[in-house]
Amino acid sequence: MQLLEERILKDGIVKPGNVLKVDSFLNHQMDIEFINELGKEFKRRFADAPITKILTIEASGIGIACLVAQYFHVPVVFAKKAQSLNLDGEMFTSKVESFTHKKVYDVILSKKFLGPEDHVLLIDDFLANGCALMGLIDIVNKSRATLEGAGIVIEKGFQEGGKKIRDMGVRLESLAIVDSMTDDSLTFRPNN
């Protein structure tokens, strides 16, 4: 998506350790009108999918998912990353390893909010090694909902997550795929 690639080139900052910081517009400060444009693009790409629910994971996925959901007219459910006193009752759980925080955590979703009748679109800001997305897919499978696909804002194409998810047969739409990055250059995978 050209608008997104231009914004990454303008405002993204590459840090050591293959970190791409887009915190000025996507996941710390959030440019709401810009993210609405991403929402329209996700809707265009998944226009044929009978989506009933958008699933994401806290924290930075939530705001993006809420804005995107407006174009699908469906609720958002977000998986939580730790056991909360407020989250009693039956829950779907999955273990996830965080690339950013270098730790393993539980992903938790109340069973009330996902079931066999649902058609789910996963939304997240980043796809790198794919662990967070694998956790969400595991939860969708456990709920026996239908997984319609995953919409990612920025995929790090040089890490294994995208290939792993596509090899599973999941429909994955990444709005920008970064194939390589150095301190002075970013290369995007050409749009297909």
Place this chain on the structure above:
Amino acid sequence: MQLLEERILKDGIVKPGNVLKVDSFLNHQMDIEFINELGKEFKRRFADAPITKILTIEASGIGIACLVAQYFHVPVVFAKKAQSLNLDGEMFTSKVESFTHKKVYDVILSKKFLGPEDHVLLIDDFLANGCALMGLIDIVNKSRATLEGAGIVIEKGFQEGGKKIRDMGVRLESLAIVDSMTDDSLTFRPNN
């Protein structure tokens, strides 16, 4: 706000320990069209305030803040609850005690995203003992931005947070104030 009070009565669940669960529409599953109505109401109440930025705290505040921000046409910044490897550079920090999780954590905001030129509206889903909101107010003060007020979806009027914040002279708008709750009844404070 009548629409909100009706929804709390219809879908809210009271749990032991003064817990009001609204996770079917507000902070686990999110009813996007409903939350947009809350956004319109916040805009109506703060129509005269020259807001340049909405500040919230992860995780459940983020989605609400993003939807609300559409009516103010301003960016959202969200404070994070722990040190993240991606959050380098200079940061505002404040210590917060969580009522829900019974622990103390650091609230962190990059200094890049809040400064003396900003007029800030705080947005969060719940106000109980006020600790999270006090942490955000502390960060606004440290940034030397102007605090225009705080917009809360549900205030627990029987806990001390609301009084504490109002006594500081902060303009606090809570869309619903629960004055008491038992297993079979909820009492709302009459609208002023």
